[in-house]
Amino acid sequence: MSMWMPKPNSLASLLESSVSTRSSLLGRATHAKIIRTIQPPILSFLSDHLINMYSKLDLLHSAQLVLQLSHTPYRSVVTWTSLISGSVQNGHFSSALLHFSTMHRDCVLPNDFTFPCVFKASASLRWPSMGMQVHALAVKIGQIWDVFVGSSCFHMYGKMGLKDEACKLFDEMPHRNIVTWNAYISNAVLDGWPRKAIDGFIEFRRVGGEPDSITFCAFFNACADALWLQLGRQLHGLVVRIGFEADVSVSNGLIYFYGKCREIGLAKMVFEEIGKKNAVSWCSLVAVYVQNYEEEKACVAFLQGREEGVEPTDFMVSSLVSACAGLAGLELGRSVHGLAVKACVDENIFVGSALVDMYGKCGSIEDAEQAFCEMPERNLVTWNAMIGGYAHQGHAGMAVALFKEMNYGSCGVVPNYVTLVCVLSACGRAGEVKLGMEIFESMRGRYGIEPGEEHYACIVDLLGRAGMVECAYEFIKNIPIRPTVAIWGALLNACRVYGKPELGKIAADYLFELDRKDSGNHVLLSNIFAAAGRWEESNIVRMEMRDVGIKKNAGCSWISAKNKLHVFQAKDTSHEMNSEIQATLAKLRREMKAAGYTPDTNFALFDLEEEEKITEVGYHSEKIALAFGLITIPPGLPIRITKNLRICVDCHSAFKFISGIVGREIFVRDNSRFHRFRDGQCSCRDYW
Structure with a gap:
């Protein structure tokens, strides 16, 4: 009885099936069949299939053994590309570049499938010099003008932050596909250039490009960042006209856009019109409410999402924790914390940072400390939240000590604009005038941060709390920006505490000029005069409030x-x-x-x-x-x-x-x- 002899093409199909089904068992069984039925030398195309199969299934050692034991005298570009692509697909980027180097030494020229894999490996390793050398090779052998090779090279430069190189390559590309245009527009948004993103979209449409869901989402992100409501609404019209309103990812982008532009009603309308909402849809709606200080609605939306079977994600939980912080809802925040633990997202750095911030804003500094200490890793937001929590609750010494640990310790976190606002505020509440002034004066030189209105307000508050009210006023007169409501408000409050009605009148006059309708400043000035026994002037301020129709907000x-x-x-x-x-x-x-x-x-x-x-x-x-x-x-x-x-x-x-x-x-x-x-x-x- 003769043994059945499978055809090489059938064996190749079986190897392809093992890759698509991720079945190493089927792949090895097929390899055994090849050894038993195909006499050496194994057909070169079967060797390529075997190498491809083992590489894609993350069995690189087996792939290399096939390469070494194969009697094929010539290793083709297909052979090497199979090894390289399999290595990249499974995250072995260094191995991919090593195989590429060996391939180059064997004088095998890469093709339009090889280059994208190598560019991805270079980008993933953040190795710009390697990426540039591969780019040069692609130019030398004429492959860079292939639309896929050029696109992958452009994406590599964008991922490594080499903006000039990316722009130069983009301008030189004779043909660009939708992936390239999407990368160009998205990179512009990520780099903070919304105008450039919009111009790119217009040029894309001018050359006849048809946008997809990624293009639309990138455009909406640009409009959201720049708060270009009308422009975004025009694109919304285009979305409806060409039939993309049913695409859930585009609708999610619209919710985000309208939320950033404070159009909560339009965001809710888009959400309700989504046929099949996904987790991102619910996350987007919750985030919209939180961004627009509608914390109660955010909590209601979250509960509705849970009723619909939506599993809590790290983004959704962090948004909901922020809502609890806005409501000062400690018990609700603790419940959400328990949900985060149950969903195994409590160790996520964004969720952890939100928890630290929430507990600090809800007045439970002990819980904030515990959440901070239990985080496996911390970022700048985490440190800022903890420092801010200490500062807001009067633990100024702890806030300053934590800042010193962050700044001078081994954590390697560089303070930013918000950090310095928090620590200057803490210095004010601790009476650390000397330290606060030292930090403020070192902002430009040591941290490279230009002081803003919040920092100036903190210094006025710092001096005012220490009783140096006149010094605070002199400081205001010498700052390089126009004093804001926060700056004059800090001075007015210092005048209230230390009984300085004349200086308080000056501060109040500036505040009235900046915001005539704010009842709080009128009431504060009236109280300053009343505390000094100057009842007639106090009454004049109250009468002025009535004359211009200002009513004191009802306290509750x-x-x-x-x-x-x-x-x-x-x-x-x-x-x-x-x-x-x-x-x-x-x-x-x-x-x-x-x-x-x-x-x-x-x-x-x-x-x-x-x-x-x-x-x-x-x-x-x-x-x-x-x-x-x-x-x-x-x-x-x-x-x-x-x-x-x-x-x-x-x-x-x-x-x-x-x-x-x-x-x-x-x-x-x-x-x-x-x-x-x-x-x-x-x-x-x-x-x-």
């Missing part, structure tokens, strides 16, 4: 208890537990009076009697929220209150007394900063 405070958010306004009696709240407030007033507390009525309206003034400050929204918290939150747990305005002087003083009386920590996040009341003291050191 909210607190979370029993999985529900409770909101209170001043003199609020509408809550279902009002009788218990009023009884608690009366009890606290008696205990505070016994402890030496006297209501601070300096800032109450001057035309009220003293008894009315005491009543006025005694029922502020934050006091009502605190009384409710003492009733509903179990003993020993901290009470966390958020207020939409700056906490008043009397409430601040009262909370210090109450923290000592009830023996509990009280956190208040107002529109200026965090206050952590404990044992009769506040973390802000009475300056906010």
Whole structure:
């Protein structure tokens, strides 16, 4: 009985099948069949198929053995390209370049399949000199003008950040395919040149190019970065006209674009029109809400996505954590942290950084420290979040110490613009005038960072907190930029603390010029005059507010208890537990009076009697929220209150007394900063 003799073509097909199915078992069985049935020398094309199969299946040692044991006298470009492409496909970039070098020594010229693989290996290894040498060889043998070779070379230069070389090659290319144009437009966006990206798209269309989903997404990213709403809407029209509105990736790009341009309604409309939403669609919608300070809607969208079966990704979780930070929702943030652990994304550097930031902004610096220490790796955002968390909660010494560790330690992280804002703010709150000024003066020389308005505002705040109010004013007069609201606001606040009505009037006048409608600055100036006993001038400021139609924003405070958010306004009696709240407030007033507390009525309206003034400050929204918290939150747990305005002087003083009386920590996040009341003291050191 004769043995069945398979044809070489059939064996080659089996080897190709083993590659497509990723079956090394089938490949080795076919190789065994070749050895048994095909007499040496093995046909060269079967050797090539074997080498290709072993290379693609990441069995490079076997591929090299076939190459060495093959009796084929001539190793063709197909043989070498199979080895090189298989090495690149499996991430063995150094091996790919070594094979390419050996191929070159064997005087085998690479072809249009070889060069793209070698360019990819050079780019992946970040080896520009090798890439340039391969480029030169491609020019020498005339392969660079092949559209695929040229495109891969262009992509290599772009990936390695060699912009000039990439642009020169792009200009010299006689033919460009859609991949090249997409890379050109995308690179322009990544390099921060949205105008160049748009011009590239226009030129692409002028030469008859038909955009695909990648082209559209790159264009929308350019419009989003530059906030070119009308231009993006024009492209949206083109998308609809040529039938790409059904492409989910294009729709996701549109959601991102409209979100960056603060068109939340249009972003939601695009989202709702997507037939089959994917995880990116839900992530994009959550990010849009977070970017536009609609944190509650972000949380609702996340929950809806979960109901639709969307698995949380690192991007979605980090966005949701940012939403919790904006809401100061500590318990919700902890729940999301648990979800991140369950989804195994808690060690992702972006999720970890968001957690550090969230815990810092929610007033739990201990949790922020733990999240920071548990991160397997940290980037600049992580360090900034931790330094900022310390600074905002009054742990200025810790913030400065962490900055020194980051700056002078072995972590190798270089501070940026935001880092220096955080550390200068911390220096101000720690009273470190000398250190703060040294850091500020070294910004250009040591860090190569040009001071911006935030840094100047920090220095004004630094000097103002130290009582050097006149020096702060002189500093403002000498800065090289036009002073902003933040800069004059820092001076006005220093005037409030240290009783400088004349200088406060100067600062306020500039603030009124910059933002006439801001009620907070008018109220602050009025209070400065009232504290100095200059009631007539205080009344004039209030009358000016009425004349130009400025109304003081209604103060409200909210607190979370029993999985529900409770909101209170001043003199609020509408809550279902009002009788218990009023009884608690009366009890606290008696205990505070016994402890030496006297209501601070300096800032109450001057035309009220003293008894009315005491009543006025005694029922502020934050006091009502605190009384409710003492009733509903179990003993020993901290009470966390958020207020939409700056906490008043009397409430601040009262909370210090109450923290000592009830023996509990009280956190208040107002529109200026965090206050952590404990044992009769506040973390802000009475300056906010």
